[in-house]
Structures are given as C-alpha cells and as structure tokens.
Amino acid sequence: MAQAxxxxxxxxVLAEAGERTKIExxxxxxxxxxxxxxxxxxxxxxxxxxxxxTPYRDGTTHVLFEPLGFIARLAALVPKPRVYLTRHHLxxxxxxxxxxxxxxxxxxxxxxxxxxxxxxxxxxxxx
Numbered sequence: 001m002a003q004a005x006x007x008x009x010x011x012x013v014l015a016e017a018g019e020r021t022k023i024e025x026x027x028x029x030x031x032x033x034x035x036x037x038x039x040x041x042x043x044x045x046x047x048x049x050x051x052x053x054t055p056y057r058d059g060t061t062h063v064l065f066e067p068l069g070f071i072a073r074l075a076a077l078v079p080k081p082r083v084y085l086t087r088h089h090l091x092x093x094x095x096x097x098x099x100x101x102x103x104x105x106x107x108x109x110x111x112x113x114x115x116x117x118x119x120x121x122x123x124x125x126x127x
Contacts, residue, residue, distance in 0.1 A: 034077045042067075 015022040041049045048070040051062040065073065079085055 035074065 013026060015026060035050070036053075039051050039053075043049050043064070046067065048065040048067055049062060050065070052060065055061045
C-alpha cells in the first residue's frame with residue numbers, strides 16, 4: 001500500500017511477467033462488464049428482466065426495466081471522454097477541507113481548535 005499526503009493506494013496484487021494465468025485473471029477482472037449478460041433476459045411483455053445475484057434487504061430478487069430505461073441506466077455507467085476518473089477524499093461531502101478546494105466553497109466547516117489552541121477565540125464583547 002502506498003501513502004502520500006494522507007491518501008493511500010492499495011496495490012497488493014502482484015503478478016510476475018511469466019505468470020500468464022494470474023495476469024489473465026487480473027485483466028478479466030478489470031475488463032468485466034457492468035452487467036452479466038448470462039443473467040439478462042427479455043420477458044414475453046418486452047421488459048428487460050435482471051435477476052440479482054444477492055437479494056436486497058427488502059427481499060427484492062430481480063428488477064424489471066423498459067428497454068429504453070435499461071439502455072439509459074447502462075449509458076449512465078459510461079464515463080465521459082477525457083475525464084479523470086479517480087476521486088479524492090477532499091471532495092467527499094463530510095471532508096473538512098472540501099470548502100477550501102471546491103469553487104462554491106461548500107463543505108463542512110472545520111471545527112474550531114480547542115481553547116488555548118493555536119488560535120485564540122474572541123470574546124462575545126470583542127471588536
């Protein structure tokens with residue numbers, strides 16, 4: 001695992017140049033599709049039927065889509081061209097540094113340092 005400036009990158013999967021089966025397994029994992037085509041089917045009414053691998057907590061075991069709605073959901077998974085896909089923790093909604101790095105200055109305000117800390121608090125009657 002590599003760490004730099006408070007950000008860590010997990011990189012524990014290793015494959016030597018001669019380990020062809022391991023390299024193939026890694027490549028298949030990286031290139032896997034967002035949807036399993038083996039589970040995908042079309043109902044007699046023309047809806048797209050997709051059984052879930054694991055049921056949701058509410059008991060849902062499959063989802064049904066209109067064909068156009070299914071295509072729209074798939075298209076939403078395709079990233080825009082030439083967009084950097086790595087997200088950094090500073091942009092997370094609960095990050096204290098978010099307001100410093102986003103143009104709209106949105107984010108949680110940093111908590112005031114404890115009394116006697118590096119910045120002194122002004123009293124209520126101060127200037």
